[in-house]
Amino acid sequence: MSLRRIGMSEEQKRKLLLIDDDTSLLVTLSDFLRFEGYDVVTAKSGEKGLEVLETVEPExxxxxMSMPGMGGIGFLKHILxxxxxxxxPVLVLTARANMAEFFSDVEIDGFIAKPCDPQDLLMEVGRIIFLRRGDYGETTSTAGRKRRMILGESDPSIAEPMVAWFSQCSYLVEVCGKGPEVLESAIVNRPDVIVMNQVLEGLNGSAVADMLVVMPNTKLIPVVLYADDEIILKNSPVKSGVGGIVATVETTAADVVGKIVNAVFE
Known part of the structure; x- marks a missing residue:
C-alpha cells in the first residue's frame, strides 16, 4: 500500500524534538522520521533539549531516560x-521494563522499549499527536468539536477499521465509495481532511484532488491518497504546485491507518 500526502509544505510538517545521547540511534530515528514527513530537531542531552525549547515549539x-548529566527525569522536571x-506531549524511550510505574505522578503520553522498531515508533508518534490535539495547539475554530473526515473507499474491509480508528480519535467520518461522491461532499461539507483510495469509480483520487485544489472553498483541505501499488500513485500526478510524499507499507488495514495517522494534518 502506498500513500501520497497532498499540499504539505515545510511549515506544515509536524515538529518533533528527539533527545538521546546515543548518536547512532539519534541519527537512525531522526532520518527515519524525516523520511516519514516529520520535521525533527535533535538534542544529545537533557540540557541541550532545554536549550532547543527556547526557540522551538515541538508537538x-x-x-x-538514561543519559549522562541531567537525564530524562531531570529534563521532565524542567518542563512541568x-x-x-x-x-x-512526551514519549519516553527506555530500556527498562515497567518504566511506567516510575511516572505515577507525571502525565506521560507513551512509553516504547529500546531498541525500538522504527515502525512501532512511527505508530506511537502518530497516535499521541492525534490524541493530544485537543490539548496542544488546537485553534479556537476547531477546539471542542469533532473534526470531519471524508474517506473515499469502496472496500468495506478497508473502510470499516479505518472508520473505527479515526472515530476513536474524535473524527466524524463520512465514507464515499466513488470519486464524484467525494468531490460533491467536499464542496458541500468542507471537511477538515480527505483520505481516499487513488482507485475510485467515476473519478480517481488524484483527479478529485486536482479539482479541489483549484476551487477557492476547498483548495486548503488536506488530502491523503493511498493505493495498493506505489506505481499507481507515481503514474497519477496531481497539478503543478501541489506537493506530497510517497511511502510504501504493507497492504493491511492496520498499516494503512498507521501511515495515514502520520500523513493527516490540520
Whole structure:
C-alpha cells in the first residue's frame, strides 16, 4: 500500500524534538522520521533539549531516560507546569521494563522499549499527536468539536477499521465509495481532511484532488491518497504546485491507518 500526502509544505510538517545521547540511534530515528514527513530537531542531552525549547515549539518530545548529566527525569522536571503536567506531549524511550510505574505522578503520553522498531515508533508518534490535539495547539475554530473526515473507499474491509480508528480519535467520518461522491461532499461539507483510495469509480483520487485544489472553498483541505501499488500513485500526478510524499507499507488495514495517522494534518 502506498500513500501520497497532498499540499504539505515545510511549515506544515509536524515538529518533533528527539533527545538521546546515543548518536547512532539519534541519527537512525531522526532520518527515519524525516523520511516519514516529520520535521525533527535533535538534542544529545537533557540540557541541550532545554536549550532547543527556547526557540522551538515541538508537538511531541521523544525522550530517552538514561543519559549522562541531567537525564530524562531531570529534563521532565524542567518542563512541568504548576499542576505537574508536562508542557508538551512526551514519549519516553527506555530500556527498562515497567518504566511506567516510575511516572505515577507525571502525565506521560507513551512509553516504547529500546531498541525500538522504527515502525512501532512511527505508530506511537502518530497516535499521541492525534490524541493530544485537543490539548496542544488546537485553534479556537476547531477546539471542542469533532473534526470531519471524508474517506473515499469502496472496500468495506478497508473502510470499516479505518472508520473505527479515526472515530476513536474524535473524527466524524463520512465514507464515499466513488470519486464524484467525494468531490460533491467536499464542496458541500468542507471537511477538515480527505483520505481516499487513488482507485475510485467515476473519478480517481488524484483527479478529485486536482479539482479541489483549484476551487477557492476547498483548495486548503488536506488530502491523503493511498493505493495498493506505489506505481499507481507515481503514474497519477496531481497539478503543478501541489506537493506530497510517497511511502510504501504493507497492504493491511492496520498499516494503512498507521501511515495515514502520520500523513493527516490540520
Amino acid at each position: 511531541l518530545i521523544i525522550l530517552d 507546569d504548576e499542576k505537574g503536567k508536562p508542557l508538551y
